[in-house]
Amino acid sequence: MRDADPNAGLDRRTVLQVFVAGGSAAVLAGCGAAGPAPGASPSGAPSSSAAAGSISITDQRGKTVTFDKPVTKVVTIPMPAASLLVAVDRGADHLGAMHNASWVAMRDGIMGSMFPAALDLPHDIASQDFIANVESVRALNPDVVIQWSDAQLIEPLEKAGLKVIGLANTGKQEDVDAWVAMFAAMLGKPERATEMKAHSDQELAEIKALAAGRTSAGPSILYFNRFTGGLKAAAANTYNDFYIKLVGGTNPATGADPLPGTGMVGLDVEQVLRWDPEVILLGNFDAAMPQDIYADPVWQDVSAVRSRRVYKVPLGGYRWDPPGQESPLMWHWLTDIAFPRPESGLRAKVTDYFRFLYNHQPTGEELDKILWTAANSKSAGYQQFNAA
Template identity: 40%
Template sequence: MSPAFLTAPTPRRTVLRGFGAGAAALAGAGVLGACSSRETQEEAKAGGAGFTVTDQRGKKIRFDGPVERIATAIIPSPSMIAAVDGSHARIVGINESTLQANREGIFGTLFPESKKTATVAGADFLPNVETVVDLDPDVVIQWGDLGEEVIAPLENAGFKVIGLTYGTQEEMETWIGVFGTLLGKEERGRGLVDWMHEEAAAVRGLVASQDREDPVPVLYLRTAADGWTSADKTQYVNHWTELAGGVNVARDEATATPQVSVEQMLAWDPGVVLLSGFDPATPAAFYADKRLAGLRAVRERRVYKIPLGGYRWDPPCCESPLMWWWTAQILHPALASRVGLRAKLAETFQNLYGHRLTRAETDGILHLDLNAGSSGYDGFRA
């Protein structure tokens, strides 16, 4: 880390630049996650005279003043909005899945009000327009590529709708820029993106330092009603797998979220299996499935539950750099005890949310209990 992590608090503009360079001091990083009310008001004035946002449908949405009430049907967006804003105060409506994550993970500790936020959509993302009307948001965040049925009801009711698309690092960075504009915190948004670029470069450098000729074969699994699904090369899973020095064994499947049978798992024979944070599947249950006893990842005890931080780490979010580091250390076990992921967690949560993690909170995020029986995971205790 940069020596600037050890410096005294600096003026807000300097801290924001330092965050982009991975250089916010723990002592002063709370400035990033929890601005004073005066600073928040001053930044919000950036949109006071009116501004325009171009969403990922290419549609321009005009706002006449600051945005104070946001409803979002998109599952990962509330944690990203909170990271950009340093607050949950402007979020009035969320997806049911987000509410579940808020109640199960640490986000509800960071922002207790998030555990009681009204829900405006479920797994199908179809908006509950009646609820949205009651909430009276200044804007609704919705998927821009799921068809008119998820957007038209909102626009027909008179709401401004920002349509977003998902899947790549570049698209996530666009989200951060959109949220920075909406919240009047463009500089903060740019700092977050710069920080991500530097963290990606650092992870690539770390992986390149390992003496390994071939990438580690990795299988990402998410439970489905009739078994398992995975993710192909169009999904964000592929991004962080390759960044961390792995190869996604499902990358060339014909569909974005292919069904995966036991027979297919055995044919792929991955060296590492990563279980999604979206469902209750655990390594212990995976090891206990006799059908999978011949799988290399089972024989070598290399099945892991993906962490749940301010949001689930599988999809793109502001904590994605932590997922990159975690995955790199899973794929290269010798790194787990040498690269301080716990310290990175502490720094990142202070920077993003203005929260100083306890040891127990860090243990919970990393699922030390669920992953206790998996090879090398004790390295994350230090």
């Protein structure tokens, strides 16, 4: 999973154009970091309009991909793409295969119980580094393959005659908007992108208003993408850095003593001790839990450990740590972690959002699973997320 821009998503400028061509939706999504392809305008839009009745999408490489009709079989390789497709489609019928990490999130979260047939789909189509098994993908005969926009990842698929939509991930909320718009268009459901963006924009405005209304500074919050088997934290140009700052916190990994480089950067315990973060977030890319830190003598001098402010990030239809369709729920959860209150309204918000995204009303047990209420039960203030 890639992450980026520390100030991402704050201006929410529109980078998508949706238009109708002969009654079918066409999307021009020109916010790729790689720059426009030959023949494309600087915005990434194609130089000529789509043919009547077809669906034309300009991906985040600036390359235009055209379909004669809505797609019915999609292979996804970027980790967030499988669950995002399900959310846009409100079903898994058009998902043909996915990356193993996407499948693991479905198995371990509640996506697998909402859409159990998805767990039977192929999920050995690419390596951990997103390199596709081209022959396996070809054998599935998909209408389109979703892949990260790196040329070395896409070229083998295109040389095999497959249509590919390339996704960029600059760490901006605009990327999520672009992904949703492209998926909605190729599925023949452009109105779904409008609905999803409106919901996300509303939640973003609410979070910004809450942050702007505070008079006290927020805590320092350190996010671990990996904890077990070697530490990796969210540095500059990550979505995690964006939402830490969005809710009013600070990220020591991008502060006065920053980690070198961008993305998820390796570090040692001594660096964490120097930062002394007030809150630690454990991501869903390994099995580390708060109790693992609380029980380890190495971490006992860290403020977050002394005050019991170590938390496992929720896992819903997909992991809440990276960008995705449930990111607005992550913003609200982290706001309540940074600025705890006696009772959070998050359970009701998750219920409403899941109805909207998946046409599913989570049970109390499912809400507890999503929010890791058991694993986080010994952490300060987490009772606010319990059922009333």
